[in-house]
Amino acid sequence: MQTTIWYRLRDAMKGQLSYIIKPMSLVVTIVLLLLLYNSISSFQSREKTAEQDLNLVADATNILLVLANSPSCLAFEAPVTGGLYANIVDIQKLNYFSQHYSSIEPECARNFDYGWRVTIKEFRQSSGQTVFGNVWTFGAANFSRDAAFRNSLNFSLPIAIHYSGSLTRPGLMILTLVGDELEKISGVIDWTCQLHRQGRLTKSTVEIHTSYPLIYDTNSKSLCQQSKTNFCRITNCNLDFQGLKAAGNYLLKISFDGDKEVIR
């Protein structure tokens, strides 16, 4: 008799336990899966950030090295042998660049994803003290601001400034690199312009995002975002562009009318 009661009680408890454990397992499993999903999303987001940082660092390095070492940019080229020296820049090219590229990046080191500006400071000794000598600056005059600004980087590279065969002074090339909306929009427009000039493109469609209204100032040949104040970038081609009156994502159709880049 006692045995029968015990078995009945045990069967009843088994059922009760099953009712409790199964829903709990289900809930905890769902929580774990949500955690897994969240982790994957978080990893993807961090991957994307790391990738952007990598690109920024890589591009900053490339721009500085191209500026300092390419004969089309600033590199000093020995007059007789035509030899180049690592990170030695020519004073004449430096003066030319600071005069002619005061508000836009020179073609030799243009980057279509980022905008940049370079400042070169020369060091010298005066009465036993190290002081700054000449300072040169060139590159983009404005960068994306406010909501349109996300990412920037300051990098520097030691260089030597070659005045003559017997005078070369130490200096520092400091690069400010900004990769945001205005830089990307003007970059893609300039890139298509360049391809068109090379006869490799007649029309194109690009997708852009702008956080502010976008206008084209024909007088200064500049593409401007209108935030609290305007910030603009000079474009390579003359544009036929009515502008964008509001923030948002846009699909721009680009074609060419002679030398003019038509954007609709």
Next chain:
Amino acid sequence: MKGQVFETLSFLVLAIAIIGIIILMRVYLVGGFGNTFINLAERHESEGFRAGVNALLETTEERTGKTQLELIGISAYVGNNTINFGPTVGTIDVVKDLTWRFDALFGKNHWHIRVPYPEILPDVQIVMVSDTSSSMCYSIPVVAQKLPQLVEQFKQNGKKVSVTLYMLPGSVQCCNGFVLACSSTQFPEKSDFHCRGIETIQSQCATRLPTGAYVQTEEDYGDGLACAIEAGPVEGWKKGSIKLAIGVSDELSLGSECGGGLSCCPSLSSYPSAIQSGNNAINASLNNQAPLYMIQAVDYVDQARTQCGTICFYTTQPNSLCNCDSQTCTCPLNDPQCACVNVVTEFQKNLASSTGGQAYILNSLSGQDIVDKIQDIINNQKPKRLPSLEAGAPIPVGKNRLSVTIPIPISLPGIYTTAYIDKWS
């Protein structure tokens, strides 16, 4: 119960698997990206540092127009962190010049440079000035014969020694037939032994000596040494060589003549012209870092050393005092001569001690003594070389740092050294 246990266990396995996947992703996927980022950033840093160091070493020192690479190469060659570029440019402190450049580009106390200097046996360059008065008639012929042999002997032992012997004016013809002047028969020209009359460099050195200083007599070895040091040896002073100036005479500079009186050599101050001539030699020596070594030859005059006497010389215009045979005459000088050993010793010791050299007093008339002393002088030269150039802050322990090595050419064929440069944040 068994079923419940298995159910619970399977859930645990599932939970552990999911947590494992999360940890795995965190470690390998994101960690991989992180590592790539760090690697790229470090590569940028190290390439930037290497390029920066290269650029810095190509910058020039403004007084000399020489690059830092050249200056380090010269320092390594001469074995000294300071380089003397002569009176116009002056001395360059290579460590000081490197320090402000590195401080400006890499930050104070964030870098260190070490350049070991190679073992280089420096050349020994000697300018030698000889008194050409007739009292030297006994020793100079021996010097003419033995000194080139000594130079050759050093060469065979692997030591590069060169001698330029400048003869003071006069061209006295000795009783033994030797003429106290340079000639190809008496002093045959060799690659590392040259004899020149002091007059060949008078115009060259006159511009570098104080106004009015020029070689006046056959015994004016003070001005003669000044002139020879300023003009340098025939091949010119070489960077990094051991520079020596040797004067040989048995008299005071400009002579120890009694000037008609018989009171010989009362004191050094009685010879102001000699003192001035000696000072010219001291100044030239100090300016050119060529110490003076003085060899006091034995005066023929007499062995009593403080008495005036006569001396033999050859003349074509004999007088009644001369003792002539069919070919030559030996005659006393018109004026009595003094050995003045004490005063000459004081004078020559002062020249030597003021410039880091040494004075030797010979005991024999033989010219071999002069050659032996020159051999001693050369053998006693110990190159004063630093082991390395080192600048910047001490390298911190346990801190990440960037290191580059740059080969440094030295102005000797086939010899390089290396600059070890470290930077940390």
